[in-house]
Amino acid sequence: MSATDATTTTSSASGAGAKGMIGTFTSRYASVLPTFAAITILIALLAGAEIYFGNFLTGRNMSALLLDNAYLMVLAVGMTFVIVTAGIDLSVGSVMAFTGIFGASLFASGVPFVIVIPVMLLSGVAIGLLIGVLVQYFNVQPFIASLAGLFLGRGLAYVVSLQSIRVEDPVLLWLGSTRFTLGDFYIAPTGVIALLTVIVGALVMHFTRFGRTVYAVGGSEQSARLMGLNVARTKVMVYVISGLCGGLAGLVLTAYTGSGYPRNGIGTELDVIAVVVIGGTLLSGGRGYVLGSMIGVFVFGTINTIINFMGAEQSWTHIIVGALLLLFIVVQRAIVARSDRSR
Amino acid sequence: MPADTEVQPIVEMRGITIAFPGVLALDGVDFRLIPGEIHSLMGENGAGKSTLIKALTGVYAIDSGTIAVSGSERRFEATADAQAAGISTVYQEVNLCANLSVGENVMLGHEKRGRAGIDWRATHSEAERHLAGLGLRLDSRSELGSHSIAIQQLIAIARAMVLDAKVLILDEPTSSLDRGEVEQLFAVIRDLRDSGVAILFVSHFLDQVYEISDRITVLRNGQLVGEHLAADLPKDALVAEMIGRELEDLAAISDRADREIDRTGTPIVKATGLGKRGMLEPADLEVYDGEVVGLAGLLGSGRTELVRLLYGADRAETGEVAVDGTSVRIHSPRHAIDHGIAFSSEDRRGEGVVADLTVAENMILGIQARRGWLRRVSKAEQDAVVAEYMEALGVRPADPHVPIGNLSGGNQQKVLLARWLATAPELLILDEPTRGIDVGAKADIQRKVAELSEKGLSVIFISSELEEVLRLAQRVIVLRDRKAVGELDAHEVDLDGLVDYIAHSEEGSVSR
Amino acid sequence: MRILRHRLFWPAAALVTLLVVNTIANPNFARITIRDGQLYGNPITILRDSAPLMLVALGMTLVIATRGIDLSVGAIMAVSGAVALTIIDDSPNPGSVGTVVVAVIVAVVVGLVLGVWNGFLVSVIGIQPIIATLVLMLAGRGVALLITGGEITTVNSAPYKFIASGYLIILPIAFFIWVAAVVVVSMLERRTALGMLTESVGINPEASRLAGVRSRGIIWSAYIASGVLAGIAGVIYASNTMAADANSAGYLIELYAILAVVLGGTSLMGGKFSIAGTVIGVMTVQALEKAILFLGVPPAQAPVFFAVVVVVVVLLQAPRVHAWGRAAGRRMGVGAKPRTDDRKEVAA
CATH class of the missing domain: 3.40.50.300 (P-loop containing nucleotide triphosphate hydrolases)
Known part of the structure; x- marks a missing residue:
């Protein structure tokens, strides 16, 4: 947009007609476009699969999509906060493994769930806090700080146990195995937790000053600081939130599998990053939506399911997700390049 | 309307000193701002204007001196402290978030809240009210990045109004505005002045300074040269004070x-x-x-x-x-x-020096780049270049093996000059x-x-x-x-x- | 020269300390025995086993110097190992030297191609390095699994096995391979201007461009080198296990390699790099692994120790900690210190 646009801004805002509407739309909602692209891809995948297989869009399948990917969705919410500030958190997979096995071992030694569940969440918070403090107060790059978190979580998981631990606690089993049904559709408490996480995450991002500061920090950290916003607290908090989500995902996964396993979530951090990016969050920060990340999870899950249906190698999942990730990054790059030029 | 020096200053800075490695950026400078007047801060590049502003806005910590706001002494640890004291700044490079909406940028940190978090409708209408106060009719929900710099500058002022600023600092606000936009901005500034805001104005356009200022303070080489009523200071006297003996x-x-x-x-x-x-x-x-x-x-x-x-x-x-x-x-x-053709950029730090490389390496970078990576500039050639230019240009310190980042700006500039001259x-x-x-x-x-x-x-x-x-x-x-x-x-x-x-x-x- | 020594002093001191502690804790650690004219013992094992990490870390050093990062090295290792073993497995004569030579060359070329791909995404398309290489990190193992058909291909080929476990004169072949790689890379970087130009691009890309440096080619070359070296590392790893395991080959090696580079004193912010430092860093990581083993800690729990090491190392590099050190020295308040960075920028 050039100088002419600036001088006509006053009129274009109130200006009617199709052109005015398009102008208003693009000036307001340009950042939603990548997420729309993700929705389009999801619809195309689902429609394509339904046409190809004929029995894809069933209640069972769709319900399983949420159930199987509930832990991923929880992690994606936390990761969205981090990436919107232009950070990254590599620790989520191993934090999930650690809190999962830690919880399982506490359950196994008879500790009641009212203690175990908060302990699981708090251990995730502790690792997130460590990463956040390293990033904010010691100028450590997020990549490296969260790498330390990754090592720490994975190692601690093995310190707790080298083998998987079965969980017999009735509350946890209830979380994992209960099915609320509606016709063909069903949802487990873990699925409810995942959806609630998404909703709370989206509300915090959109309707709190903290959430808006997250966006401001991602847009321009220096500006945010000069505007008098509390940048330091915000940057620490996003890693704490991601750690909390890691703990919650540990709970969800333990409930889903009925056991804790120290090898859970190896490489999951990459899946989560991929899912968040596919959902329309810019890795350079400042743009992205929690709801978009949810769409990203569904895209990921759908690709997985389709490959299952085709009886193809599971390894195709990662190849396709990798290709999709590349596609989205190139598209984002083009968008950013265009908006840079327009200034 | 101004000029009554008996009025208590809203800001009083005394003996402000700030030293950077190798440079005394401010040397015991006194400065004051009086409510209801527009005060221009003048000086050449490097005179210490922006350092003084950054001291006043809490970006830099001062090494010695005092800052008093409304008579009570303050110590600013961060921009937020200065803002809380009623001091807001609009920078030349607009410091807003381009990824957020206009209204959000105006209201960020001060959004209207309802029972369920931020009430966006109220927030945007509040933002539009503040914008309208400056004569701006904008779609508050449009993205900031879609507006011109001139508009963004006015939006930044609207933000300062939300913060209920008693002191508004405008650092080179007109450098990218056209004449009409400047008029619009000045009208806004005068209105603010008349409502009792103290305004600190920095610009290198002399005409604009005289057009808008009530009072002028001149800095040179980090020191205070003088404070004058604009009406009492002829333009050539101002230029003489700014330039000095040079x-x-x-x-x-x-x-x-x-x-x-x-x-x-x-x-x-x-x-x-x-x-x-x-x-x-x-x-x-x-x-x-x-x-x-x-x-x-x-x-x-x-x-x-x-x-x-x-x-x-x-x-x-x-x-x-x-x-x-x-x-x-x-x-x-x-x-x-x-x-x-050789080109030395205006942005010495960002586009000129390669900070961690040595002075010698920076000098030969141009020749080396021209030759490609395979044919390395030999030690002897490098020594010859260094010998030729260190002395001729008077680079200090005369040690070619220190990282160029350790040199003062002037010496870095000399090394860059050498880099290009070496390519003949x-x-x-x-x-x-x-x-x-x-x-x-x-x-x-x-x-x-x-x-x-x-x-x-x-x-x-x-x-x-x-x-x-x-x-x-x-x-x-x-x-x-x-x-x-x-x-x-x-x-x-x-x-x-x-x-x-x-x-x-x-x-x-x-x-x- | 004085600066160089200074840069490597702390990394070297850390390594020496670790070795001394290991030796005191377990005198067997330093024992070297001679059998059939070949040396054996823990130090020799470290020298041999460090080959894959050393090769990967070498490439990583160059990439980091350009301000980049290569997350895909582990995946490239998996692919190249899978390629080599599949070629040998499919050949009618797995034991022949010719087959092995072809397999190794093809595997390394595959590594090169993948490096070209990464470099293309970063230097031509302009994608952030973390993300550009994340693509291959995700997809690479999938490709390796496809090559091996999802199974763990095991082969029997004496010449191939020789690469990782054979001896040349008195020392392991793998040791000579990494020493050769270190020498070649050092010569390439320091005898030509590549090293200086790489640092220049890493420190200030825009200033380098305006000075006429062809930064695209230089950045690209770093990723290609990383790909080739990861390809060789994959060949050695596969030769060690004689099984193409697409999931565990090179698992987490990118992180260990980054750790080794940082331990060697090369900053993740790019710019100045030290190959000697990386060699020390790799040795430190290997010695630490051995030390953890000697302490009776299950290998799986080793990451806790690495986490501690990472934290300690980054804290030692953190400006705030340096400021604390200075402040402690001068007994001054720390209130103003967090902002020293801003000041440096302006003063520069």
């Missing part, structure tokens, strides 16, 4: 530059219709053997853009370039270098080579340019200090609003004439 030292240089250039032959470099949308309207430029061509114009006038296009730092969309009469295509700095260019483009460096280094660099051009090197010289341009150049091209608007013979124009030309060359009248 003129006398440099008189000799201007004698050297005062010579005739033979413009009958083929120009070394001739650009025709060089332009790019949004950067520069097609412009022509010729440089002859041994000639220094000055580019004059305000920041954002297109002077930097013109040389960047010529050098291939940005790719031109239109126009042709001929070197020694042969038409050439310059798409990247490499091409320019291959044709004997035919045309040397210097964009603001004297910005933010000490007086001695300024003189050294100007002397060197005069000496080199006397020996036949062609130079394009850009400086916002017009005295320098007039001192060194034989011919001056004037740019305004991203357009080359005229060409002057440097012998036939004085400073006032040039300033006048930059301001008015085409428009019939400009408000004073």
